[in-house]
Amino acid sequence: MSGNNAGLLLLGSVIFLCTGFSTELDTHYSQGLSAYENGQYSLAIQEFETILDGDWESSQLYYNLGNSYYRNGNIAGAVWAYEKCLQIDPLNKDAIYNLKLANLKVVDRVDIPEPPFYLKYYRQLRKMLIPSQWVQAMLIILVFLAMNFSVRRIWNLNWLAKPELVLTILLVTSMLVGANAIWDRNSIREGVIYAFEVKAYSAPNENSTQLFDVHEGLKVGVDTVSGDWVEIELIDGKSGWIHWSDIRLLN
Amino acid sequence: MKKFYLYTLLLVAVSFGTTVKVSVDRDKITEGDSITLTVSVEGGSEAPATEISVLDNDFRIVSGPNQSTSMQWINGQLSSSSSLSWTLLPRRKGAITIPSLNISVAGKKYRSNPINITVYENNAGTNFNSSKAKIPASKYFIEAQIDNDNPYRGEQVTVSYVLYTSVELTGFDVQDMPSFQGFWKDEIYSPRNLQLHDVRRNGKRYRAATVKKLALFPTRSGEVTIEPMTAVVSVQVRDNNYNWSFFSRSKSYTIASNSIDLKVRPLPVNQGAKSASVGNWSIKSRISSTDIKQDDAVTLTISIKGTGNLQSVDIDDIRFPAELEVFDPDIKVNQNTKGDKISGSKVIEYVLIPRESGNITIQPVTITYFDVKKEKWVTHKTRPITLKVAPSDRVFTSTSGLTKEEVKMMGKDIRFADRSQVKWRRPGASYISRTTVALTGTSLFLFLLPGILSYRQNRRDVTARGRTARKALKKALAILPEKPLGAEETYYAIARALNHYLDAKTGEKIQRSTSDMLKVLTDAGIPEATLGPVSEILARGDAVRFAPVSKADVSDDLSLVSELLKEVDNVWK
Numbered sequence: 001m002s003g004n005n006a007g008l009l010l011l012g013s014v015i016f017l018c019t020g021f022s023t024e025l026d027t028h029y030s031q032g033l034s035a036y037e038n039g040q041y042s043l044a045i046q047e048f049e050t051i052l053d054g055d056w057e058s059s060q061l062y063y064n065l066g067n068s069y070y071r072n073g074n075i076a077g078a079v080w081a082y083e084k085c086l087q088i089d090p091l092n093k094d095a096i097y098n099l100k101l102a103n104l105k106v107v108d109r110v111d112i113p114e115p116p117f118y119l120k121y122y123r124q125l126r127k128m129l130i131p132s133q134w135v136q137a138m139l140i141i142l143v144f145l146a147m148n149f150s151v152r153r154i155w156n157l158n159w160l161a162k163p164e165l166v167l168t169i170l171l172v173t174s175m176l177v178g179a180n181a182i183w184d185r186n187s188i189r190e191g192v193i194y195a196f197e198v199k200a201y202s203a204p205n206e207n208s209t210q211l212f213d214v215h216e217g218l219k220v221g222v223d224t225v226s227g228d229w230v231e232i233e234l235i236d237g238k239s240g241w242i243h244w245s246d247i248r249l250l251n
Numbered sequence: 252m253k254k255f256y257l258y259t260l261l262l263v264a265v266s267f268g269t270t271v272k273v274s275v276d277r278d279k280i281t282e283g284d285s286i287t288l289t290v291s292v293e294g295g296s297e298a299p300a301t302e303i304s305v306l307d308n309d310f311r312i313v314s315g316p317n318q319s320t321s322m323q324w325i326n327g328q329l330s331s332s333s334s335l336s337w338t339l340l341p342r343r344k345g346a347i348t349i350p351s352l353n354i355s356v357a358g359k360k361y362r363s364n365p366i367n368i369t370v371y372e373n374n375a376g377t378n379f380n381s382s383k384a385k386i387p388a389s390k391y392f393i394e395a396q397i398d399n400d401n402p403y404r405g406e407q408v409t410v411s412y413v414l415y416t417s418v419e420l421t422g423f424d425v426q427d428m429p430s431f432q433g434f435w436k437d438e439i440y441s442p443r444n445l446q447l448h449d450v451r452r453n454g455k456r457y458r459a460a461t462v463k464k465l466a467l468f469p470t471r472s473g474e475v476t477i478e479p480m481t482a483v484v485s486v487q488v489r490d491n492n493y494n495w496s497f498f499s500r501s502k503s504y505t506i507a508s509n510s511i512d513l514k515v516r517p518l519p520v521n522q523g524a525k526s527a528s529v530g531n532w533s534i535k536s537r538i539s540s541t542d543i544k545q546d547d548a549v550t551l552t553i554s555i556k557g558t559g560n561l562q563s564v565d566i567d568d569i570r571f572p573a574e575l576e577v578f579d580p581d582i583k584v585n586q587n588t589k590g591d592k593i594s595g596s597k598v599i600e601y602v603l604i605p606r607e608s609g610n611i612t613i614q615p616v617t618i619t620y621f622d623v624k625k626e627k628w629v630t631h632k633t634r635p636i637t638l639k640v641a642p643s644d645r646v647f648t649s650t651s652g653l654t655k656e657e658v659k660m661m662g663k664d665i666r667f668a669d670r671s672q673v674k675w676r677r678p679g680a681s682y683i684s685r686t687t688v689a690l691t692g693t694s695l696f697l698f699l700l701p702g703i704l705s706y707r708q709n710r711r712d713v714t715a716r717g718r719t720a721r722k723a724l725k726k727a728l729a730i731l732p733e734k735p736l737g738a739e740e741t742y743y744a745i746a747r748a749l750n751h752y753l754d755a756k757t758g759e760k761i762q763r764s765t766s767d768m769l770k771v772l773t774d775a776g777i778p779e780a781t782l783g784p785v786s787e788i789l790a791r792g793d794a795v796r797f798a799p800v801s802k803a804d805v806s807d808d809l810s811l812v813s814e815l816l817k818e819v820d821n822v823w824k
Contacts, residue, residue, distance in 0.1 A: 033668060033670065036668055037668065055677060056676070056678075057675070057676060057677075057678045058673045060669045061673065063668075063669045064669055067665055067666075067667075067668055070665050094666040094669065097665075097666055098665040100657070100660060101663060101664075101665050131682065132680070132682050132684075135682045135687055136690070139686075139687055139690035139691060139694070140690065142691070143694045143697070145694070146693070146694035146697030147697050149697065149698055149701070150697045150698065150700040150701050154700070154704060
């Protein structure tokens with residue numbers, strides 16, 4: 001029984017370690033917030049971006065950065081920040097709403113056909129947690145399953161077999177969904193067009209054919225990166241090369 | 252005249268009491284009147300099968316065959332008869348012959364003789380020029396009249412059907428209207444009750460009523476014929492065949508109107524416009540507002556008024572400027588119900604949305620039609636309309652393609668700043684964190700826990716057994732006597748010591764025979780070098796009761812056994 005106590009101790013210490021804090025971050029963040037509330041949107045953007053440069057992020061930071069960009073008239077920045085916010089907190093209603101508003105001001109409109117209902121439900125389920133939370137959920141289920149397993153085996157409690165089956169199904173489901181979420185997050189690269197109007201070329205040089213124009217704030221898929229050039233793909237399937245500086249990547 | 256004539260023309264055959272008769276009710280009629288052809292069989296109840304398609308050339312069959320069967324007692328004998336009758340309308344004037352007909356009754360074939368009838372011209376009709384009319388004018392007839400027998404294509408022709416009668420009619424029913432092939436038709440008058448009034452016609456008094464009135468628009472030029480209409484009239488007949496009858500009864504006749512020939516003139520070639528409207532039209536246009544904002548809708552109303560074919564009249568194609576989004580027009584037709592000429596108005600409503608700001612001019616709307624009175628093509632046009640379109644207040648260049656939800660959101664503001672407690676994290680953090688490792692470790696431990704616990708239990712059991720096993724040698728050696736006793740006792744002690752040793756080693760306390768003990772030792776993997784002497788000693792022990800053993804041997808065996816036991820214990824851990 002001493003092994004069990006050791007496990008609990010380890011769990012407790014991990015939780016303690018996760019709640020670390022930094023005061024410098026808070027200074028920048030609160031200065032950014034008060035600048036935003038005083039209408040100094042450029043200053044707010046500067047403060048918030050400083051935090052991002054320091055390699056820290058949070059859903060609230062992205063949300064407030066998005067608001068600052070929106071108020072400052074930078075639709076591309078707003079779309080980018082709201083999208084980032086939703087990557088961390090996919091169910092943030094305020095961010096969803098503000099992103100919709102920002103997208104209304106995007107010149108290019110791409111209509112996505114309605115997916116079949118089962119795909120829609122699946123995506124809603126997957127959206128409930130971000131990839132890292134899926135991993136955690138899976139592990140918590142795993143812990144419960146392990147507890148169930150060991151209790152059942154030690155005391156020979158056969159009625160625990162059913163909960164064990166349920167937990168196993170939950171575990172497999174969360175593993176599959178989580179794996180799919182992580183796969184998508186890592187394999188699908190996206191970005192937001194940052195320049196007002198961008199010409200997309202057929203090859204990564206300016207002498208090649210101009211294929212189409214995209215405008216600021218449009219979310220595009222990113223296929224390949226070659227030097228200063230990025231190959232983007234629109235939702236409707238068109239793809240072309242644009243300058244690296246004209247896009248801000250989402251991941 | 253009021254006598255009911257039956258001209259029995261032929262008695263075809265009399266066989267087995269069956270008589271077949273073919274008859275017509277009248278052999279002299281006026282144009283537009285009909286005759287009734289009857290095939291009757293007396294003495295048989297079966298209907299005669301008659302081939303009458305030979306009549307198609309000269310007659311129109313307006314009704315029939317009508318079948319009737321009757322049975323009656325005549326002079327104490329039952330006689331039955333059945334008949335078929337048709338109402339026939341002559342297609343032409345003059346002498347017409349009903350050819351012989353093939354009739355079969357109950358498998359027997361009969362052939363009738365031809366019947367001659369005469370159709371006189373109706374000297375009360377419009378084409379009254381025959382002074383040598385053989386019979387007086389008809390008592391009732393329908394006359395078709397048109398107002399214009401030489402119209403242009405698309406010009407309205409009004410056709411009226413008027414019923415004239417000099418006798419009391421008890422009933423009138425339109426039976427068949429012509430198909431009016433080559434015309435677009437519109438009924439303009441069709442009374443539910445006939446309005447009879449007195450008229451004089453060729454010095455004769457009639458009561459007349461308009462039965463129907465239609466507006467016809469010829470759809471092709473050249474010679475066109477309007478077929479006759481047919482109607483059924485009922486007149487009162489006093490039956491003189493039976494003197495005792497005081498009652499009058501009603502009899503129905505089918506009558507037809509005259510047919511009309513028209514010569515439709517083609518329209519002269521119209522240069523440019525592709526319109527085919529005929530009549531007399533005027534055009535007006537109206538716009539709901541000329542000072543508007545971009546993306547706001549305006550209504551352009553074009554109304555056409557006049558006489559002619561209201562359904563088919565149309566404006567010339569409108570070329571709208573490209574800055575306008577044009578929706579499909581809404582068309583309303585208001586037809587005047589009074590008068591013989593079809594007139595009214597057609598209102599065409601266009602909804603227009605300017606998609607750009609600035610001045611947008613809608614060119615005049617034109618209508619081109621053929622004026623029958625002037626006998627030439629006429630074009631009317633409206634005044635041009637200029638829309639002053641102010642730029643939209645909306646920031647967006649286009650509202651098209653937005654969903655309802657998005658349109659609702661337009662003009663709304665973003666939500667407030669989020670001041671909640673911030674949870675900081677490193678961007679691009681690995682999915683493997685301390686938490687995940689801890690959770691994985693915990694669960695792994697928990698999975699292994701039952702195994703660990705049962706292993707430890709097993710070990711405890713094993714060591715407990717080991718302790719007794721380790722003591723086995725000591726105990727076994729203790730059993731052996733220090734000095735050899737009698738041969739029998741010594742070997743007994745040796746066997747007991749070995750058995751006790753095996754008890755401790757295997758954990759089974761049983762009495763073993765010599766062979767059993769050897770088997771256990773062999774299974775434990777004791778080498779032959781050790782096992783051989785042991786089995787020899789045991790064998791000597793077994794035999795000691797029967798064969799004497801020297802004292803020296805007993806002593807040797809005793810010391811050898813303790814050595815062998817030590818060897819066994821060395822090997823068997």
